[in-house]
Amino acid sequence: MIRRTVFNHLLTTSLLAFGLLLVAPAARVLAEDSLTDNLACQVRKVFDERRDAVVKVRAKDQLGIRFGSGFFADPTGTIYTHAGIVMKADEVTVITPAGKELSARVLVADDRSGIAILKVDASTPSIPIGKSEDIAIATPLVLIGYPEDLAASPSFGIVGGFDRKYLGQFFSTTHIRANLPVQRGQGGAPVLNLAGEAVGILVGRIDAGAACHVLPMRAAEKVRMDLARFGQLRPGWVGVEVEDIAQPVAGSTAKVDKLDPETPAAKSGLLPGDILLKIGSTPISSVEDVIDASYFLTAGDSAGIEVMRGDEKLVIPVRPSLHPRAPGHEMQATADALQRFQLE
Amino acid sequence: MTPEKNISKLLRLKRYEQPPPGYFEDFLSEFQSRQRAELIRRPLWELVWDRLSAIAPSFEVPRLAYASIAALAVAASVMIVSRPAPQISGPLAENRQSLTLTAPQPVIIGESLPIATTSTGSPSVHYVLPTRPVSYDSSHSF
Numbered sequence A: 001m002i003r004r005t006v007f008n009h010l011l012t013t014s015l016l017a018f019g020l021l022l023v024a025p026a027a028r029v030l031a032e033d034s035l036t037d038n039l040a041c042q043v044r045k046v047f048d049e050r051r052d053a054v055v056k057v058r059a060k061d062q063l064g065i066r067f068g069s070g071f072f073a074d075p076t077g078t079i080y081t082h083a084g085i086v087m088k089a090d091e092v093t094v095i096t097p098a099g100k101e102l103s104a105r106v107l108v109a110d111d112r113s114g115i116a117i118l119k120v121d122a123s124t125p126s127i128p129i130g131k132s133e134d135i136a137i138a139t140p141l142v143l144i145g146y147p148e149d150l151a152a153s154p155s156f157g158i159v160g161g162f163d164r165k166y167l168g169q170f171f172s173t174t175h176i177r178a179n180l181p182v183q184r185g186q187g188g189a190p191v192l193n194l195a196g197e198a199v200g201i202l203v204g205r206i207d208a209g210a211a212c213h214v215l216p217m218r219a220a221e222k223v224r225m226d227l228a229r230f231g232q233l234r235p236g237w238v239g240v241e242v243e244d245i246a247q248p249v250a251g252s253t254a255k256v257d258k259l260d261p262e263t264p265a266a267k268s269g270l271l272p273g274d275i276l277l278k279i280g281s282t283p284i285s286s287v288e289d290v291i292d293a294s295y296f297l298t299a300g301d302s303a304g305i306e307v308m309r310g311d312e313k314l315v316i317p318v319r320p321s322l323h324p325r326a327p328g329h330e331m332q333a334t335a336d337a338l339q340r341f342q343l344e
Numbered sequence B: 001m002t003p004e005k006n007i008s009k010l011l012r013l014k015r016y017e018q019p020p021p022g023y024f025e026d027f028l029s030e031f032q033s034r035q036r037a038e039l040i041r042r043p044l045w046e047l048v049w050d051r052l053s054a055i056a057p058s059f060e061v062p063r064l065a066y067a068s069i070a071a072l073a074v075a076a077s078v079m080i081v082s083r084p085a086p087q088i089s090g091p092l093a094e095n096r097q098s099l100t101l102t103a104p105q106p107v108i109i110g111e112s113l114p115i116a117t118t119s120t121g122s123p124s125v126h127y128v129l130p131t132r133p134v135s136y137d138s139s140h141s142f
Helices: A002-053 A217-230 A264-268 A289-295 A335-340 B003-015 B023-040 B044-058 B063-081 B090-101
Strands: A054-061 A064-072 A078-082 A091-095 A101-110 A115-119 A140-145 A153-166 A169-179 A190-192 A198-206 A211-216 A240-249 A252-259 A275-279 A303-309 A312-318 B125-127
Touching: A002 A054, A002 A064, A002 A140, A002 A153, A002 A190, A002 B063, A054 A078, A064 A140, A078 A198, A078 A217, A101 A217, A115 A217, A140 A198, A153 A211, A169 A198, A169 A289, A198 A217, A211 A217, A240 A275, A252 A264, A264 A312, A275 A289
Parallel strands: A064 B125
Antiparallel strands: A054 A064, A054 A091, A064 A078, A078 A115, A091 A101, A101 A115, A140 A153, A140 A190, A153 A169, A169 A211, A190 A198, A198 A211, A240 A252, A252 A275, A275 A303, A303 A312
């Protein structure tokens, strides 16, 4: 009797398991389809909601016509785009998705960040600015741009990493490496999160466009903020040369190596041998951390530099001066940039 | 002769009729062999089904289990059959249309080719997306 009861239980369990085995693949297929559909819906939603604020930028200079992409960052006609499009343009026109052509002024073309800010005299749709600091590895991203002479198109991908240099050259600040496909003509296009907020601007392609580098919006907004406050770019410079040391001190390997006597750093009291722990609000643990910290310095704005001197931790206020390689370079390209963008 | 008389005569004859010797001894084995022969001529699935049908009532499997499995199987079938085919719509469809309607045009890339005007005198066209983002700071100074 007991044996039969056990057998009955086993049989019932087996039948149920068989039933589940039958249903599980179908459920999995449906779940995958549902995930794909949801993702497609979200990308389409972002594209439909934001495409009106993405424009094609056409710049005419003595060497030809350059096309790229850009987007309205506010409702008063302020446009972010790629500096390489308008760096030396005689005439700039933006073309809306509806085909309307608007004449644009170049407010700034910054070779350091690789972006430019344009202005049209019109009320426009705009893309809200998101927090680029919140994105992380594998965050989904949507790019809207104009590939070559085609219509506005979405691309979808994820954050692949954060880079400070590429092919042996340092960026001005940490760039987002996005694993999303891009094409020529999309330079300056907005890169959005799935909430439809701009978190970056497309500034460079990798491996023939299989992936790309994106300037974080925080870095782009530094340019716009300088422009709004001073009417020109004000990249800060302290005048410190830093070297890497083998053994970290207080968690940092960035040591002050040299100071020119006339630099803001020397005047503030920084000394060779100080270990850098923080510049402004940016923690320093290695020499490369200095890149991000220095990008966000503004000439004339005081910043605290935290150092370890012997066993003592000090915060030294420094007032950066205008970067020596940015001599009044607003609306004017440096020789480096002209060469880089093949404008000379 | 009436039918009753015929039957009486037949019964009288049958009373003395005897089976051949050994008939009763072989009867059972012969019956079983004929039965086996009959069974073998049936398809296998019919045999298995008969066996299961014979065994199943002796097991007290809750009816709910059979009902659940049937429901799950039906649900799985419905889900698989009713799965929608992928469709291209909206902007992608527009792009596809534009691809078919727009004639291909030559594209000159600024970064990889020398910049110059074309032989017809019309300005050259460059679609911008550099391979190297820019920077003028080295990591060793700020």
